[in-house]
Amino acid sequence: MEKVWIAFAAALAVGIPALATAWAQSRIGAAGAGTLAEKPELTGAIIILVAIPETMVILGFVVAAMILLMV
């Protein structure tokens, strides 16, 4: 039973930040698409901006890995 809770905790640790990242990327992506219509030269900057919220899910992944491997 304990294993189930550990797996559940790890899933939450990576799942919730994944949802948050998806939400942030959807907002940034929509704004970025609008920006690109006006200023195509900002393509590189927009790609980087879209990638920025992924830090959340990466950190979530680290926590999940720590839960699975160290608990």
Add this chain to the structure above:
Amino acid sequence: MIIRMAKVEIVGPKQDLLNTLDLLHNRGIFQPDPHLMEQVVLAEDDRLQTLVLDENELRERSFFQDLQERVTTLLELLPKNSNGSSRLQPLPVMALLDELVDQHLAAARDQVGILNECRRNAEDLQHDLSFWEALEPLLEDLPKDSNLELFGVTIRDVRQLQNLDSLLQERTQGRCYISSTTTADGTLIGLIATDKGTAGNLREALTAERVPELHLPEELAGLPLPQRITALRAQLTIQLNKCNQFELRLIDMSRRWRPIYRQALAWLEERLALYRATATAYTTRLCFIIQGWMANDEVDSLHDDLNRSFSGRVVLEQQVIIEEDLDQVPVMLRNPGYFAPFEILSRLLPLPKYSSYDPTPLIGLFFPVLFGMTLGDIGYGVVLMMLAFFLARHFPAHTLASDIGKVLGIAALYTLVFGVLYGELFGDLGETWLGLHPVWFDRGKAVVPMIVFSLTVGAVHILLGMTLGALTELRRHQPRKALIKLAMLVAVVLMVLALVGWFYPQSWLSTGPLLIGVGILMPVLIAAEGLLAPLELLKTMGNIISYVRIMAIGFSSILLAMVANRLGGMTGDIMVGILVGGTLHAFNLLLGVFAPTVHSLRLHYVEFFSKFLDLGGRRFEPWQKRHP
């Protein structure tokens, strides 16, 4: 790297100004900067003033501007059929050109006017003909009776057609016939046939109902309908031939004169640019002074050029770049062979300031390593190398595709090297088929070592960035800021060592003293930087942890590759297995190129460069000929 710039002042007699500007214009290595002179004027010398052109120069400029406008108008009228060039030197024949351009402009305007009218007539005829031709098949339904009068009409819609039919039947006591069709452009048209006796009545009814008859040139109005169509076709052919003749005359004129006028226009543009450039010069009663920027290694050659051309009358002097100038110095980037293609990645950022660093060599050094660490697969590395080879060979050098090919080639090489270290060939296919084993560790299983490796790379990268940040402050003559950055660097090192000691206890690595060290440094940092200092420390630790993405993306890539191999194997058929596995590997490779690129760049732009790079530099835009 950022090319070393020189701040120079050019001084000479006033009468040599235009020739000096012409020489600078031809060399294309000098960027005038009137703001530098503004500081001098404000600071010390009120005898200096901006140049005011004398009467002759103003007259000449006005003449050239007027001529430029007329030549531009003429070139717009002439067809662009000739790419020939002329060796004519416009200056000696300027007076003649001034006269000729008026004659040619008048002739070209006439020709273009006639041609346009001819084309309009041809279009009208074509339009009329298309309507009458649409009615032609309806004639076959009518009896061949010479007593019949035929009308072509344009009808608004089907409803109007029905109303018109009932009205005309009533007015002509049933002695009329109406049929309709639709033209190619969707217009509904009708053919009305009646005997000549009731034609007058019918025409009145059409006028009263505001149903327009199809247009027809007056001279064809009396002809029977079939002959009208033939005559219209003949008229259209004549009109088109006329258009061709007028067009050929214009083309001939363009072939003879366009190269000459293009050459004259280029000369006029350069000459007027010289006059505009005089606005950057300051003068005293007898002399002119221009200040600006140029690459340091070109100063001697320009100095010699000016000496040779003006026999020492015009002098170039290099000045010291003072601290206040640093934000004004324009930036020119130039990178040697290996690093040059990486400029496609550094161009995504704004230019760095002159006192900062060119990010290109740093991207050239670290981007392929981070890319290879993330993707790390022999098979993918070989495929990417072939793609890179194709791009670099197939496209001309220094084009975007060729540069992408070169960057991809270097990244693919690192992918291959890390593939050997991880023992991966299309995921675990190498291990299954060829007995390939990792030289270093299997990242599909060794998750923790891979996390530690990624964090170590992150720590080294960020600490390097912080060191460069301290050096930048030293270069900007800001020793206090450099010391603060150095103290922050030490605090981060202590924090990292404390974390290492906590996770991997060593006898020589005691966490307590390290944290005490951070505790001592913190009040110093808070005193210097305010309450943001602890936040900055935490942010830097977050930046290092962000490098875990190298492991996370690589882990997902190897798992996808393993899934591709398993699914391919489960099909039970070699061909289907290769197809399924190949498709999934292709998808994984696509992701494997996109994700490491974006994330490696992000690690550079957000985590690494934020530690030292000062963006917002001004591009070096030397004053040069638009028509070399």
